[in-house]
Every structure is written in C-alpha cells, then in structure tokens.
Amino acid sequence: MHLYFLMLFILVSLEQLDAESACNPIGKFSVPGLYKDGDIVIGGVFPVYNKEEPNYAMFETEPAITKCVGFDLRAFRWTQAMIFAIQEINMDRILLPNVTLGYTIFDSCASPTKALRAAHTILNGQEETQYNFGCPSVPVIIGESGSSQSIAISRTFGPLRMPMISYFSTCACLSDKHEHPTFFRTVPSDFFQARALAQLVKHFGWTWIATIQGDNEYGRMGVQEFTKEVKKYGVCVAFSEKVLRTYPYSQILKIVETIKRSTVKVILAFASEGDLYPLMQEIVRQNITGIQWIASEAWITAARPSTKENFKSFGGAIGFVSREMAIPELKEFLLNIRPSLDSGNSFVTGFWETIFQCTLHLTEDNSNQTFSETNSEICTGQERLDQINNAFFDVTKLRVAYNVYKAVYAIAHALQDLIFCQKGEGYSFKLCENISNIQPWQVYEHLQKIKFKNRFGEIVYFDENGDPAAAYDIINWHLKNGIVDHVPVGYFDASSDTGTKLVINEDSIIWNSGKMVPKSVCTESCLPGTRKAIRTGQPICCFDCIPCADGNISNETDSVECMKCPEEYWSNAKKDKCIPKEIEFLSFSEAFGITLTTVALMGLCFTIATATVIIYNKNTPIVKANNIELSCLLLFSLVLCFLCSLTFIGEPVVWTCMLRHTFFGIAFALSISCVLGKTIVVVTAFKATLPNSNMAKLFGPVQQQIIVFACTAVQIIICALWLNLSPPFPVKNLKHDKEKIILECNIGSAIGYSLVLGYIGMLSCICFVLAFLARKLPDNFNEAKYITFSMLIFCAVWLTFIPAYVSSPGKYTVAVEIFAILSSSFGLLVCIFVPKCYIILLKPEKNTRQYIMGKMPSKRL
Template sequence: MKDSLQVKYQYYQPGEVNIGGIASQFFSFFEGADFTKHPDLKSDVVPLVMLKKYQHVLSLAFAVKEINENHKILPNLTLGLHVYDSHFDAQITYQNTLNLLFSQKMTILNYNCDMQKNPVAVIGGLDSETSLHIATILVLYKIPQITYCLYAPTTSDVTERSSLYRMVPSEMHQYTGMVKLLHHFQWKWVGIMAMGDDKGEKFVQTLEDLFSQNDICIAFTRRMPIQSNILDVVNFYDSFMNITTTLIESTAKVCLVSADAHMMLDLQVALNLHASGSMVLLNKVWVMTAHWDFSMEPFVQYLDTQVFHGALSFAIHSTEVHPFQNFLRIQNPHSEGDGFIRVFWEQAFSCLFPNTEQGIENRKICTGEEKLESLPGPIFERSMTSQSYSIYNAIYVVAHAFHAMYSSRTKPVAVPQYFQLHRFLSGVSFNNSAGDEISLDQKGELRAGFDIVNWVTFPNNSFLKVKVGRMDPQASLDRQFFIDANIITWQTQFNEAVPLSLCNEPCNPGYSRQKKEGQPFCCYACARCPEGKISNEQDMNDCTKCPEYQYPNKERNECLLKDLNFLSYKEPLGISLMILALSLSVVTTFVFGIFIKHRNTPIVKANNRDLSYSLLTSLLLCFLCSLLFIGQPHLITCLLRQTGFGIIFSVAVSSVLAKTLTVVLAFMVTKPDSKIRKWVGKRFASTVVLCCSFIQAAICTVWLCVSPPFPERNMNLLPEEIVVECNEGSANMFYFLLGYLGFLALVSFLVAFLARKLPDTFNEAKFITFSMLVFCSVWVSFVPTYLSTKGKYMATVEIFSILASSTGILGCIFFPKCYIIILRPKLNSKEQLKRK
C-alpha cells in the first residue's frame, strides 16, 4: 500500500509539546477526480506560491520562538511545530492532516511510533472548506482545532462542534459593520461579488436579507465560476469578460467583495483580461471582507494595483508586533527545518537555487543573500498582517491553555490526554505581547472586533494601510461603529470627495419618494409634497403634516409658527374701525346734546321726545359695542359681543317701530269718536319698546344658558394663521337673533312706508322708511358676506354692518332735524306746525 501523495513541503521544529498546523499558501496543478476511473497518483510538483501567505508560517514559528524564550509560560517544556500545506485541495488537506497525526513515511491510521510528534492542537485553516476538511479528521481524535478563517464551517458538518475554536470574531459582526458602513456614507445602490460556492452563496444571501431590512438595494450580484485548479481560469474567459462588463456598465459606485484568495485572484485576472494587457480602471469603491490582504502574485501579469486605490476593507483587529520584523531579517533560505522557504524564495525573487531540479538557463541564481524587506508590499509585508496576527494569537491560546492544564496536574503524566485541553481553551484569557486582551467566548469565537482599513496604492506597487475606523461589538451601542471619513483617501476619479452610490439623485427636502413600477425600492421618482405637508430630510418616503400650530413654508421643507389672527387694536384696520366707531359715538353724543338743549322745541317734542332719547342712547351703545369685536377674544367679550349687540339693536329698532306707530296712531286719534285715543301716549311707546326688547333678551338668555359663546383657537381655518375667534356655541341662536332684528326692521319699514304721506310738518315716517331701508339692506348683505369671510375679516364685516346700519338710522332720522334746529330754526315753531 502506498500513499497517493508523499508531500515534501513542510515546516518542522522539534519540541516536547508539539503544535500542528495546516497552512494555505500553495496552488498545485492537480486534475480533479471524475470517479470514472482509478485516480492517478498526485505528483508533488513545484507549486505556485501565494507569497504573502508564507507569512502565516513565519508567524507560527515566531510565536513558538517567543514562548520558548518566555519562562512564564511552560517553563519546563519546549514547544515544537509541525506544519503542512493544504494546497487548496481537499485530498491533500486530508492527507496532510493524517500526516500530522501519524507521522510515518507511510500513513497507517491509528498507529504512531513517534508519540513526541503527536500534536496537542492543530492551527488551520485559511478558509471554511479547508477548516472543515481538517475538522472532519481531528474531531475523531478529540484534538482541538484553532482556525483563523472568517467564515465558520457549517455546524451540522462537524460532528462535535466543541472541537473547533476560532481566532476571529463572529462573521455576523462583519455583516453588521458593512451595513453600518453603507449607512454612514448613504450608499444605497451597491453591487455584490462572491465565489459561486456555498460560502459565496451564504455571503450573498446574508447581505440580501440585511440590505432589505436597511433600505439598501443591490444593483448587481455576480458569482465567480469555480475552478478545480488555478489553470482553469483560462477556460472561463467569457464569464470573466461578462463580469467585468457588468462592473464597467453598472451605475453603482460601491462593490462589496467576499475577498478570499480564489475570489481576488479571479477578479484580478478578469480585470486584466478585459483591458488586454493592462488592468482596467473602474470608478468603484471596493469594500472587501477581512480575508483580503492585498496580495499580488508573480504569475498575475501586468497587475496594476491602482484599480484598488482607495479601497476599504474589514480586517480582524490587530496591533503591530515589532519584534516580528527582526525575526524576518534572520530568515535563511538554507534552513533545514523550513521546507517552504526555498520555493517561496525562488518565486518571490524570480531566481533559482543551483541545486534545483528545474533548469536554470536564462534564470537568475538565488544567492540566499536577498532581503525580504526589499520585496514590495503586495508580494510580502514586513509588518504582521491581520491573519498572521490571528495565527500568532492562536499559538499563544494553545500555550496558555496547555500551561493551565499542565499546572493543574499534581503528578506529571507521561502521555497527557490532550482532549482534556478543551475545557481550558474555553476559558482562556490573557494579554498578548502587543497589549491586546485575547479571550474566547462560550462559542469558541474570539472576543474582538474588526478594523476598517483604507488602502492607498502608488504607481510603484507600494501601498499604505490606514486604519480609518473600527467595528467593536464589545463597546456600548453608540460606540460600536466608528469611522473617520476625513482621513480616507478615495479614488482619483472622485476628486477626493465622498462618492455617491445611489440609483438616482436623492429627493431633496420638500419632495418625497415615489415608487417606480418594476424597479427596486432604491430607484424612485421625486414628487413634490402636497399642500399642507412637508419633508425636511432627503429621501423621505412620505411627507408629514405640520403640527396644528405650524404651517409649511413655500418650499415645503420646514414648518413655520402660525401667527395669531384676530382684529387687533395695533393694526391699521383695527385702528381705523376703532376711530370710526368712536367718531360716530361722538357725533351721536353731539346730536343727543342738541336734542337735550332744544328739548322744548316742537321738532324735538314731536313723535315722542322720550323715544328719541331712547333711540339716541341705543345708537350710542351700538357704536360702542362694535369695540367688543376688536382685540383678542376672551370669555367676557365673547359672551357680550352678540348678546349685547342683539339687545341694544332690538331697543333701537323697537324705538324706531314705536315712533312709526306713534305717527300712525296720532292721525287716527284725530278722527271723531276714535276708540284708540287711550292707547296714544308715553305708556304705549314704552310698552312697545319693552315688549320687543324683552323678546330679544329672552332669546339671548336661552342662548347663554343652552350653548353660550366661548373663545376658541381655530388651527385649521387658515393655512398660515391661528384664528382666535369667538365660537358662537349655537349658530342657530345667532341667526334667530339676527332674524328677530330683521323682523322688527321689516315691520318698521312697512308701517313707515304706509305712513310716509300723512300730512305733518314733522312727520318722521318718510325718514324712518329710508333708515329701515338702509338697515335692511346692510343686514341682508351681511349674511352672505359674513359666511364667505374667514378669521378677523368676519369681525370686520360685523363691525362694518353695525356701524353702517346705526349710521343709517342716525343720519336718516336725526340729521334732518338737526339741520332744522341749527340752520333753519324758523321752521322749528308752533306757527309752522299749525300752518301745515
């Protein structure tokens, strides 16, 4: 029986306690098995090296070296290290995992003649597939596995989940960080790229679910085709061209990439193929997952790193370990324990060692004096990458756990039961040499966050990694995500401004989003807010109404405070009406004074002098009661406005009616044997005034008892003002009041009209007819005008009607008499009366 593959590439450092490792730095050219024939033996030819991944092996060796030199950890034991490579191939991963456990030239399961090489734990692998292949074997022997892959293997694929520990935070923290990053920059129109495998599908589906919950739309989703080995990329030319065309034509400025090694290699090849010999430049912001370490391999020709200038990536939180750079300087390609360094050296420096199995014609000879620090950053970094930092901490986790287990024993055991290490791994917690606290949670995941890194590239293929933010799930809710946009370098096409990635221009304040049929919800039209509503932010789904005490401005992007609307003494209209009312009051008082002064003259005594006094008094009060309608309404003014006006006007119109009836009855009394003589006199006139006024007073009393007026702030009557008004309580009672006044005025008008031609020098009937005609005309036009106005103009209309109707009565009845009294006193005599 022979193994299908005897791997010569390995790193071995003996020790009393051995730690195994499965690295992922080689791509080998193997044909996949199709199960139609017995598979050929895989030959261990010289592989292609993912050069930056060699640092993972060196970080393992460096951590072991530090621990062995530290007398506080395992002081009586030395750590050993045995590392194989996965070659990104399932069969080789299984083979090399078995080689770690049963290290003979021929692998015989469950048989090991060299117990010193038996590992207490295994570090690996780089991706979830490799980690799953390793776990499938290690779980059978209960050997702890510490992986540094970002995506965890599916729990159902591992028989015993407790055997797997992860030196990375939960991947959900990275998804959450991506959403927060997109929200921070208001990027709502993005593309997604991933490998077309289960891991890529999980990446896409998780983001799709999160994006739908957070108002982010996916412009495109592209999956890279899976190849059985690296040489298959040439068979996917059409697929790569289609993917690159999508990237170029898409309006999305942001592209999220599940940036594992295969994905980034394919993406670089796709961009290179499309540009026919030079990398096509895209005005895209690349947002990479924490797999990415910006590597450039020698076999990717004409690679232009400028395409990734300004990219943002998540990275497992790391701190610079300065002694690591000194460790790199002492690396020697002739090291006997490191079986990886020679092939790395040859491909990194493009040279061959003299004793190589390959031909050395036209090739530079490797001297071994080349310096790692001379290699450009995309090929090899001197500072420890985030993945190397995770591997470095993984060694320390195993060492601290084993130290705790070893210290807990009262007696040394020749062959320790390494499955007991699990309970010490679960609670491990320490501070590493860089000062970071390292601990695992109950799920076996690292309690840590992600750094957000901005990648700045230069034409000479050098680059800078600038930490611009942090996603820390351990922090308080308001500090879990932080990013400093001021120190981010963007692609030159964006002119150093934060790029926008939207399906369309945002809707400005004053507009709301309107869905486009058949388009994603991030693609929309902008509709102006309807009257009465505003939007004060960009991209609002709907406009909102202002509070009752506010109104929208013309742009409909802000609510302004409404002014109070009432007829004020301070505004010109209020001042004018007040002056007019007071002036008419003065005129009425002046007329009253004339009548009192000439009270014994015939023209004053005619038609009942007391009725004239009563009418003048009521007219004076009518002019003054109009002032109740000016100023901000209060409870007292609201109660007195209409009721006072109604009762006072009823007295005035009743006095006019009594005057008219007095004229008629006076002529009827002169007839012989008149039976109504007893009704003529002051008592009759007073009875008419009191009875008519009492009815109006009764209407007002019922009104005040049933539904009295009250002050009210009407928020909705006018769009930009709060109308401070008197709510009439019962509008019907108000119209009953007006109707009764109209009835009295109409009766007065009819009686006066019939008596207008009676022979009398001082007959008032014709003047009363004109006064009642004016009165009725004013109040008939008042009703439609009052109902068609709003706010303070309703009070204005009523004041005008009060003043106009009162002035009509005053002018038509009293001004002719005043004219005679003052200017034609000769007509004011008994002789003139008898002559007529």
C-alpha cells in the same frame, strides 16, 4: 456528504490496522511537503501554491496528477513561522522540557480536495517521500487558511475528535460546534468581521452598496452575515456577484459590466486574494476608477493585490485585519533559508525561484517538482537573501504569520498541561502521560482549557466556540514612494467591557476619490420638510422625497413620515418646524378695523350733531310737529347703536362678548320702538281728524313713551335671561381656517340669540306695515313716508346680513355684522332726520306752521 461518509469509512478502517500497516503506502499521493521528526509531530496544511492547473479527464487514460502553480510567498512565510515557533519551543527549558516537537507540512493548493488529501497524508503517511521515518504521533493539525479547506478537513476528522487550529479560516459557520466540534482558530470569526464592516458602512453613511463574494463558504457566509447586519441600519445591497479563481474570463467580464452600469460607489469584496485577483486585473485593465473598495481580511494586506499598478483602481481600499505583531527573531530565520540545505524540497525551490525570479539548477539531474513558472535566468542557490528588498522579510507587521505562531504555542501549552501534571523543583516536571500514547481527543480536551500570556503580552485562549477574542485593526491603502502601504487608521474591539467599540481616525484616511468621504446612496437624503416614499419594486434605499402636507412637518433627515403639528400650531414654509398659528380677529390697528371705527365715529358725530340741531330748534314748527321727546329718544338709541358697533372690534374677551350682542339687541330694540312710536303717532294723528275719533287721547305723549319703554323692556328681559342661562363667550375657532386661529364670540344659547334678532325683526315688520299704510297721508311733510324708507332699508340690510354672515370667513364675519349695524343705523338717521335738518338749516322759509299744516289737521303730532 457522500465524500464525507467515504472518508469516514476509510479512517475507521485505518484505525483497525496495526501500527506497522498504518504507516504503509495508502495510495499514490505525491504531495509536496516539509518534515522534521520529533517526539510529537504537529501537522500543518498551507496553500503554498495558490492555484490548481485545469486537468481535463478524457476517461481514456489514467488522469494525470493535478499540478499546482503560483508560488505564494505569503503562505510560505506562514510555514516558516510554524517551523520557527516549533524550534523556539524546542529550545525552551520550561515549556515542554525534554520533549521535542516535530512537524509535517503539506500544500493544499488552496483547494478543498487537496487540503483533505494533505490532511490524510499527514495522519496516515505517504508513498512517495524522501524521508525515512517511522509512524510518529500527529495528534493535532494546524490549518487551513481558506474556510472551504478547513471545513472539508473538519467535517472529516471532527467526528474522530481530531483537533485542528486554523490561522486564517474566518467563516462564522466554523463556530458551530455541532458541525465542527474539534475546530479552533487564532483568527476572529467572520461574525465579528461582518459586524465591524457593517458598523464601518453605517459610520460613513453609505446606504447603497454592492458585494462581491467568493463562491465558497468563506465568501457566502461572510456576505450573508454582513448583509444581515447592514439591513439593521437601513443599508441596501444593489447587487451581489460571485468570484472564484477557476471562473472563466466571460464570467469576469460580466461582473465588470455590472459594476460599470451600477450607480454604486462603494463595493465590499468578501473573498480570498486568489479568488478576487482575476477580477482585480480586469478592473485595472479597463481603468475603472471612482469606486471605494471595502476589503475583507483575506486580501486587504495581501502582497499580490497591493501593487502600484492596482492602486489607481483600488487605492484607498479600507478593511479589517487581525492585530499585528512584530517577531524580530523571525527575520534572521527567514534569511537562513537555503536550497542547499534542503535540495529536494519543492517549497524551498519554489521560494528561491520566486524571490529571485530565476530557474534554480543545483545539479545536472534536478528531479524535484517545481511548479512555478519558467524563468529564463538561471540561479545557483548561492544568491544572498539579505540583498533582496521584499515584504517577505518584513517581520514588523505580522498578522497571519503571528496567528500561526500563536497556534503552535497554544498546542504546546495544551501538551504541557496534558503531559506534565505536577511541577517539581527548579525546571523539573512530573510526567503524567506517555508521550508515545497521546491521543488526539486528549489534546482536544486540553485545548479547550488553555489560557496563557505569551511573550508579547497577549492572553491566548479559546471561547466555547473555539474562537479567540475578536479585535481588528482598520487598514487603509496609501501609496508611498511607489509602494502600497497598509496604514492603520483605527480599530474595532468586540471584547470591550462597554460592548463593541469602533474607533476611526478619519483624518488619516485616503479615499479612492481623494480626501473627501465618498457618497454612495441610491437617492439623496430627504431634507427636513419632506418624507421618504418608497418606489414600488425597488429597494428601500431608492425613494422619492415628498413634501409634507400643510400642517405637518419633518424635522429630521430621511424622515419616514411627517408629524402633525399640535392643534394651535401650523407648519412653516419649509415644513420643518411647527410655529404658532396666526391669531386673527378684527383689530383696531388694521386698515379694515380703522375704516369701520372711523365710520362708526362719523355716525356718532352725525347723530350728536343732528340731536344738537333738533334740540336747538325745538320750538320750531317742524320739530314740534314730530314729537321732540321721541326724536331725542331715537337719536339717543342711534348713539347707542353706533357705539355698540365698536364693541365688535378688538380681541374678544368675556365682557366684550357678553356686551356686544346684548348691547346691540337693546339699542336696536330701543331705536325700533321709537320708530314704532313715531309711526303710531302718525297713524293716530290721521285717525284723530275723523268725526267722533278718540285716538288722540289713547295715544298721547305719555302713552307713546310707555309703548317705547315697554317694547324695550321685553328685549331687556330676553337679554337678561340669555346672559343668565347661556351667555356668549370667547372661543378659538380652529376649524374654519387651518392656518389661523380665529378669535370670535360664541353666541352661547342659539335660542337667546334668535329671540333677540327675531324680536327686532318683529318690531321692524310692524313699523314697516304701519308706515306703509300711512305713507299717503295728506300733509306737506309726511313722516310716514320717510319711516317706510328707513324700515325698508333696515329690513333689506338685515335680510342680506344673514347669508353674508354665514358665508364670511374669519374676522369678516364680525365685519359683516358691524356693517349691518352701521348701515341700518345710518338708514334710520338719514331717512328720518336728514329731511328735517334740511328744512331747518337750508329751507327755513318752510319751517312754518302754515307750510307744515297745509291740509293736515291742526293737531300736535
């Protein structure tokens, strides 16, 4: 900031000088350059030499002039493209007729301070120069390539409304018109390059990458924009290192060690060629391979990195560059460069010595400043350029040079609109502005408005930020015949009508690892059926894959959370799909259902067989003694009990739910009522033997039948009210077992169900008490004893049924209920009728009146 105000003060002071003093020496700026006079002179700043030699001031003597080393053929071709475009315009009879353009070009040495010095020299003249010229108008500057250099120039001259057009400064910060009001460029902003790079990373599924940035505005702003974009796609940056051409070797080694330790397989290098090259050399020296490099526009097509030696480590590098263009006429222009034509120019001398790898000696007293490295071979300047095979002369794939070419033509069209306001007949134009009085702010205003189609068919214009339309080619490094070839494998167009468009021909890409797309992830993707769990203290790309909980699924890769299955669905074994829950009910087709059905049918058959035996032997004493009417009625109720157990098997529906509970309640009420009747008969028979007893008349056969039907009628009424008010109904039980749907019958009214069971229990208790009291009656066939056993079994079964019923899961709940019905039914059948059938069938000698009567009274029971 202090430098900015200092330079602003100098420029304002200079404007106050007269024209003659403005061209006087302003300091010892000995800056190498190229110059040609013209009516209007265009300034140019280029990094012809790409590195400053370290100059350590001891504060004891005047510091020596900082020398520049490393002649850059690529940057020198940019200067020649500018000169070529100016000569082409000077020969054009339509564009700026009768107006000659000149140029003054100086070296920036790829340094912001030297770039600023070069710009001041262009605008204010210099002390030590071989040219003898007055003070031409320089209303615009073309430059610089590096963003840091352009920022330094723009911040100094922007407030004075001096326009500048950069051909290679891509920092997005330069689009800020508050900071850089008069800055234009013919190369797209890094804002678009960052978006393109982010989409490239997303396209290939790289989520774990690293960045290396130049320690300047270009690198910092580029990586900042890129990082902001890739974070939208869930990409993590493992580490970010900085490089600069002036960094010590120890810093380079530190970066290399970071790369070697990291698991990252994809690295973006957003730096200029000069800043990145020392790191590239060390990576090649240590033979680090297996890294896929993504390149920024600044170095992907640069000649120095693109060598066979570097290909082992950087082969397959991929990046974006401006659209290429061929200018065939430029080749002849480049081949005509001769040291003899400009013997005092250090640019030409440096070019000649670099291209021929020699030391140039034109005269015995060679006093020109050549800062290239010393070569042992001597050259004379008569060597032939057309015999040299160098990419310098390849004008078929021009990118930055074409940007310089467009910048010159943009200035020419702005001057055309400024100087000539009306076209006359033929090629005549009317002058509207004095050429010698053109001011920079006028050129700036007309640059904002230009829009023309050049001879290559491209429409050239600047948007409100001074940027051109953003379009890139995607370049991939291939090795062909020992030469690194920059092969286009796609493009990115940010000016598409349908939005940004990324097109990639993946089949044409060669990766550092071969033909397979490299993978770079901190953690492998979580497969369907799992979810991502972020590791504490680590980036979001580093995670653990946790299986989904039961009943939850994830059907996509890298799911953040699992989805709960709908209520009637459950997760499959892989937890990647919801499948219908298993339907569970006690079926006739399963083993358990078949077993219970078989037992019920066996009980039914035994009951029918018993009834057959009883009816067939109805006239025998033992049958007569036990009241055949009640016995047949009891056997009929047992048939109903065995049959009702079958209603509990099968899929529950409305009618089976209503039938199974009411049928069960009525059947058991009838059976217990019959047993109660039998018990009363036994008790009354005993009481009837007492003197003056009238019990036999009170509890005769008719009265016994009334008791049975009355007791059963009460249960029928309870069941009717239950069915009318809140009947049982089928339901899907989803809570008992999360993996299954249990089909069961809801009892409807709990009170109704309780009354049904309670009534049966009450009848059972009465029977048990009466039978227990009559268990020791003096007869040979004491039926009261067998009724006691049957009621004891009945009560024991149903008392154990309650806890078993509550604790049994799923279909086993129904199975417990069926088991209780069958057990109690078999208990009544076996205890009451098996002793009778045993005597009838196996002991007929005991089936006599004498045996039956024994000590019993001679009354019909």
